[in-house]
Amino acid sequence: MGTLMKSLVFACAALAAAIHPAHAAEPTGEAMAATCAGCHGTQGRLGTVEFMPLAGMAEQEFVRAMQDFRSGKRQATLMGLVAGSFSDGEIEAMARYFAGVKPNAAK
């Protein structure tokens, strides 16, 4: 049973990969997230209030925010330009990375 499940999961993963082939040149979530850190804090762990801390943000919240910046649905100064430079898959990879980082304790 366990083996069957594993095979199924593997098969589904393989199928998903075939439908949405990983972009030949896609940076890791961590690598992309590093470009956010100049404003949003190292690893998104911003301890001050000026920008949104990204560490620990729920994946869906990050994905929705970036998609809304990209579409213009959400008002921004420069986040629309930044979000427009990443694909859906890349935004999801960044979301997974930030969701897994422990947020900074409030200062």
Add this chain to the structure above:
Amino acid sequence: MLNRRNFLKAGAGLALAAAFPARAAAGAGHVVIIGGGVGGATAAKHLKLTNPALRVTVIEANRSYIRPYGSSEVLTGHVGMDDLVVSYDALKSKYGVEFVFDTVTGFDPDRKQVRTAGRQTVAYDKLIVSPGISLQYQAIPGYSAAVAETRAPSGWIPGSQTALLAQQLKAMRPGGTFVIVAPPNPYRCPPGPYERGALVTEWMRRHNPSGKVVILDPKDSFVTDATMQLGWHRLYGYDIPDDYLSDMPADVDNRGKPSPIEWVRAKDGGTTERIDARSLTVTTRGGAVKADVLNIVPPMKAGKLAFDMGLTDASGWCPVDRRTFESSVHKDVFVIGDASIADAMPKSGFAANTQAKVTARAVAAQLAGRAPGEPVWGNTCYALAGSNYGLFVADVFRLKDGKIARVSDQRYLPLDASMAKIRLGAAYQQAWLKTFTEDCFA
């Protein structure tokens, strides 16, 4: 002073017993970083974040860093020189980065060692060089380092010249002219000369209302030129040149009156041919301009160390493999920041910061026997047209056909942006000075 041949020789005759032993564990190793500016500091921190087992040593001449970004705010008294000083303490205590406060005087790429003025020999597995820029004072006839320290400061690498320029502005006669000679491309901080002009203009409205700023330029355009000029127009009554008018929003209305800030482009004769330091006169292709305060931002090349180490090419900058920023000249040596040739990326602190992270990951991967991952870089330059008037250029960069290419098409604050967004841009500029410094140094 050592010339390049002597410099390399000084590295070549080193004792076999290196002061630092080579790698201790698999995946680990000793990474030596020369230069503790934005690039070097960020690389050190991110190497330790990526693999805490790495030994990371920064060789830096100064005990603390003076940040260039935001340093024009010293001229207006918004911050003092002390506010520009950044400590290395967090890199040492929080991340375990080692520091050697010394000057590099020798380099042996075969033995993978560098030597310092204090006669220390430092062996590396990988060497990251972040040498910054050198100001080519002598490229402008009549100008020199000595003139920059006395009569006509540059203040582009912050320090004594920044403080001198601030004093000269305060002491300028009522109705005097503050002349900025802008540099040719490529140079550090592309919007910088124009932001400086704006901040000085704003300062003079309160403290020297009949004074004016003239920017003499060997170029016809600059990054953020449309949004910056729109700010000058709204704040100081600057007339926008005809060739920028068609894209401007409806509130733009040129008055045809003299403005306290003037931008003289190459096509209007703005290129400087020589200066006379005694009379503070700039001779341009369009004629002579008499200054009361003369601020010259000279042409730039890679930092002197890059030349001494033989890392530059005929352009005066350092050719690198674009994926990792490994030097095209020496294996296991990486050049990051302003000194590197990075195609579409500007010479900015933000660019150096993201280059440092990509290179730190690549170096850590190589030491662990893995191939470097796919790179991505970013840049955001915030700039001010006035203390409450912010603008920016924002870009994401990727590797395309072996070169670094911009992937974002929109780059600027739209010209029809609301005043609320413009004020927010200024607030973000101030916030960024803090958050960015933390990301690099803390």
